[in-house]
Amino acid sequence: MENPSWQERLFGRELIKCVTVTKTNDFELVYTSQILKNVDYTGIYFSFANIKLQRDEYTKKLQDFYERINADNDAKRFELVQVVLWANNDVYSDFEQSHTDSLWNLPWFAMPFSEIELKTKLSRRYRIKSGVTTLVLLDKDGSTVSFSAQDRVLEDPLGAYFPWQPRPVDQVLKDIELQPCGMYLQEHVGDTKSRCVYGELPEGIKGFYFSANWCPPCRAFTPQLAEVYRLIRKREPGFEIIFVSSDRSAESYAVYLESMPWLSIPWQQISIRAELAQLYGIRGIPTLILLDRNGHLITMDARTELAEDPIAQNFPWKPRAVNILTERFATKLHDYPAIILFVEGEETEVQFGESVLTPAADSYYKQHNINFNTPQEEFVSTCSDDYYLQFLIGVDTETSDILRDLIGLDDVVPLLVAIDIPNHRFAIMEYGVEITGDSVISFVERFEKGDLQFRNIRQRVLESDNNV
Numbered sequence: 001m002e003n004p005s006w007q008e009r010l011f012g013r014e015l016i017k018c019v020t021v022t023k024t025n026d027f028e029l030v031y032t033s034q035i036l037k038n039v040d041y042t043g044i045y046f047s048f049a050n051i052k053l054q055r056d057e058y059t060k061k062l063q064d065f066y067e068r069i070n071a072d073n074d075a076k077r078f079e080l081v082q083v084v085l086w087a088n089n090d091v092y093s094d095f096e097q098s099h100t101d102s103l104w105n106l107p108w109f110a111m112p113f114s115e116i117e118l119k120t121k122l123s124r125r126y127r128i129k130s131g132v133t134t135l136v137l138l139d140k141d142g143s144t145v146s147f148s149a150q151d152r153v154l155e156d157p158l159g160a161y162f163p164w165q166p167r168p169v170d171q172v173l174k175d176i177e178l179q180p181c182g183m184y185l186q187e188h189v190g191d192t193k194s195r196c197v198y199g200e201l202p203e204g205i206k207g208f209y210f211s212a213n214w215c216p217p218c219r220a221f222t223p224q225l226a227e228v229y230r231l232i233r234k235r236e237p238g239f240e241i242i243f244v245s246s247d248r249s250a251e252s253y254a255v256y257l258e259s260m261p262w263l264s265i266p267w268q269q270i271s272i273r274a275e276l277a278q279l280y281g282i283r284g285i286p287t288l289i290l291l292d293r294n295g296h297l298i299t300m301d302a303r304t305e306l307a308e309d310p311i312a313q314n315f316p317w318k319p320r321a322v323n324i325l326t327e328r329f330a331t332k333l334h335d336y337p338a339i340i341l342f343v344e345g346e347e348t349e350v351q352f353g354e355s356v357l358t359p360a361a362d363s364y365y366k367q368h369n370i371n372f373n374t375p376q377e378e379f380v381s382t383c384s385d386d387y388y389l390q391f392l393i394g395v396d397t398e399t400s401d402i403l404r405d406l407i408g409l410d411d412v413v414p415l416l417v418a419i420d421i422p423n424h425r426f427a428i429m430e431y432g433v434e435i436t437g438d439s440v441i442s443f444v445e446r447f448e449k450g451d452l453q454f455r456n457i458r459q460r461v462l463e464s465d466n467n468v
Contacts, residue, residue, distance in 0.1 A: 004033075005032075005033050005036075005037075006141070006142035007032050007033060007036040007037075007042070007142070008032050008033055010044075010118075010122065010142070011032050011036075011081055011111055011115075011118065012032060012111060012112070012115045012118050013031065013032060014029040014030065014031060014032060014112065015029065015030055015031075015032050015035060015081060015109040015110060015111060015112070016028075016029060016103060016109060016110040016111070016112055017029070017030050017109060018082070018103045018104075018105070018106035018107065018108055018109060018110055019105065019106070019107060021100055021103045021104050021105070021106075022104075023100075023104065025096065025097065025100045027100075027103075029112070030109070035079065035109060036079055036081075039077075039078070039079040039140070040077045040078065040139075040140060040163075041077065041078050041079075041137055041138065041139060041140075041145065041162075041163050042078075042079050042080075042081065042137075042138045042142075043078065043079070043080045043081070043135050043136065043137050043138075043149065044080075044081055044083060044122065044126070044135070044136040044137075044138070045062065045080055045081065045082045045083065045108075045133075045134075045135050046083050046085060046122075046123070046126075046128050046133065046134040046135075046136070047059065047082060047083070047084055047085070047102060047133055048084075048085050048086060048087045048130075048131055048133065049084050049085070049086055049095075049098040049099060049101070049102045050086050050087055050098060056133075058133055058150070058153075058154075059106075061153060061154065061157065062080075062135070062150075062153055063106065063107060064157065065153050065157055065159060066078065066080055066107060066108060067107060068157075068158065068159060069159040069162060078162070078163075079108065079109070080108035080109065081108070081109050081110065081111060082102070082103065082106070082108060082109070082110040082111070083110070083111050083119055083122055083123075084099050084102045084103070084110065084111075084113075084119075085119060085123065085128070085130075086098075087130050087131035095113070096113050099113040100113075117422070120334070121334075121335050124331075124334075124335065125335075126144075126147060126281070127147070127281065127283045128283075129283050129284065132283075133150060134147075134148060134150055135148070135149040135150040135153065136148075136149065137149040137163060137164070139163075144281075145163055145164070145165060145166070146163075146164060146166060146278070146281075147278075147280070147281025148277075148278050148281055149164060151278065152164040166275075166278070166279045167275070167279075168295055169198075169276070169279065169291065169295050170198065170199060170295055172272060172275055172276060172279065173197075173198035173199075173265075173272070174198070174199065175197075176197070176198065176265065176266070176269060176272055177195055177196060177197060177266070178196045178197065178198060178242060178263040178264065178265065178266075179196075179257075179263065179264045179265070179266045180196065180263060180264075181243065181257045181258070181259075181260035181261060181262055181263065181264050182257050182258035182259065182260060183226075183258070183259070183260060183261040184260075184261055184262060184263065186261065187229075187230065187233070187261040187262075196263060198242075201238075201240055202237065202238040202240070203238050203293055204236055204237070204238020204239050204240065204293065205236065205238070205239050205290055205291065205292060205293065205298070205316050206239075206240055206241070206242065206290070206291045206295075207229075207239070207240070207241040207242070207262075207288055207289065207290050207291075207302065208241070208242050208244055208276065208280070208288070208289050208291070209225065209241050209242065209243050209244065209262070209286070209287075209288050210244045210246065210276075210277060210282050210285050210286065210287040210288075210289075211243065211244075211245070211246065211256075211285050211286045211287075212245060212246035212247045212248070212252075212256070212285055213247050213252045213253065213255060213256035214247065214248060214252060215246070215285050215286065217285075217286055218285055218286040221286045221303065222256075222259055222260065222286075223259070224306065224310075225241070225288065225306065226259070226260065226261055228306055228310065228311075228312050229241055229261060229262060230261065231311065231312055232312050232315055236315075240262060240263060241262035241263070241288075242262065242263050242264065242265065243257070243260055243262060243263065243264040243265065244264075244265050244273050244276050244277065245264065245265065245267065245273060246273075246277075246285055247267075250267050253267045254267075280297070280300065286303060287300070287303065288302040288303045288306070289302060290302045290316050290317065292316070298316050298317065298318055299316070299317050299318070299319075301328070302316075302317060304328050305317035308324070308326055308328075318372065319372040320372065321358060321361035321362060321365060321372060321391060322353070322354050322357045322358050322361050322391045322392070322393065323390070323391070323392055323393070324350070324392070324393050324395060325340060325392040325393060325394040325395070325397070325399055325400055325403070326397075326399055327399050329390060329392055330399050330402075330403060332390060333390070333403075333419060333421050334421055334422070335422065336388050336389065336390055336422070337389055337390070337418065337419060337420035337421070337422065337423070337447075338389065338390035338391070338392050338418070338419050338420075339357070339360070339361075339389065339390070339391050339392070339416070339417075339418055339440070339443070339444055339447070340392045340393075340394050340403075340416070340417050340418075340419060341353045341356065341357055341392070341393055341394065341414060341415070341416050341417075341435070341440075342394040342400060342404070342409070342413050342414065342415040342416075342417070343393060343394070343395060343413050343414050344395070344396055344413050345395040345396040345397070349395070349413075349414075350393055350395060352414075353393035353414075354393065355437070356435055356436055356437050356439075356440050357391045357393065357440060358391075358437075359437040359440070359441060360391065360437065360440040360441045360443075360444045361391040363441060363444075364389060364391075364444055370388065389444075403419075406457075407419065407426050407457060409428070414435050415428065415429075416428070416429040416435055416440065416443060417429070418443070418444075418447045418452060419457075420454075421457065424456055424457045424458050425454040425455065425456060425457060426454065426455055426457055427447065427452035427453055427454045427455065428453075429443055
């Protein structure tokens, strides 16, 4: 059997043909692979059924755009898959009917109501905010062209510049003079340049800090970031951060700058700040992203990385084969299975965990052509969800305790477990087997083949509830 296409992995095997939807909830299903196989660009339209009862104005404008962009082409230039979500679960008593109402008489396709898990996974993958209508644009290979193309539809309703390929960051900032923040000269002793242009900055890793003075979490994070910034620059003088403001007034912006030791996009460059936010699909603040020396994205979540690594020991926080089980990686368990080694929290135990998990992780990723050294945008587009497996070390934390309680794991260490929440199953390495690099590799191989003694997670939870 052939591996599913990236379209099928994203949307499932079948899609609803919206023009066939009736008021009685009847509709025709079509194969995803056939509909999207020869399409140049695929849009994922995230809408919310219970935001407005009537067909909203944006959907009408998107329909006009869709019909116009495909009017003069024999081959489908642009196809759309609608993903209907709910901002609040207490508005509709009949969720399935509201789903149908959202699709009636539209010219494109939609994910079926029943694909709840896939929809949730898509929402996490593209960082969709509840209640915010979003259009994600993908190319032929499934790579992301835009995380927020909904604005482009309104700005370019005739599609003159479609598919709105984003300019790389060095082009966006090519002619922009960056503004030193209030503490910049104190941190850059000897810097006497009268002009500061992005292309002339020292070679090194760059951070873009999306933040605002009106945002309490931003104001709390900025001093922490400043301390880590100073720490990193002692080791890597070429490291620089550029502040991208979401402040609501020039006065608020000016006040906020005084607490920062880095550079800033000038307040008056409104379109540049907006373009940077669109380029990286910024959904909320504070957000800190890191780019490598070639302008490729290293991480979209440097804020969380910093919180978990406050002395920046692992800077620049590139993807790693083996990670500590934190809340961030626990969230990913809903999308991807994991091999988890539970140990005590001492540093020697963590080192032991890395020593036995790393050979298995390296072997697994090499076998499935998963390369953590590629730029993140390439990694996301080339990494098949079917083969992505996390390797985690569970230390003595609340996150580990919650997961152990959910699965019903004995409170012993070391304990090696395969947890596959997407398929509602888990398996434990047999007691008495020594945990070594070789035994972990064998355990992973058996997991792939389905040869482990799996238990049903749902059944285990029911058993736990019955025993309470």
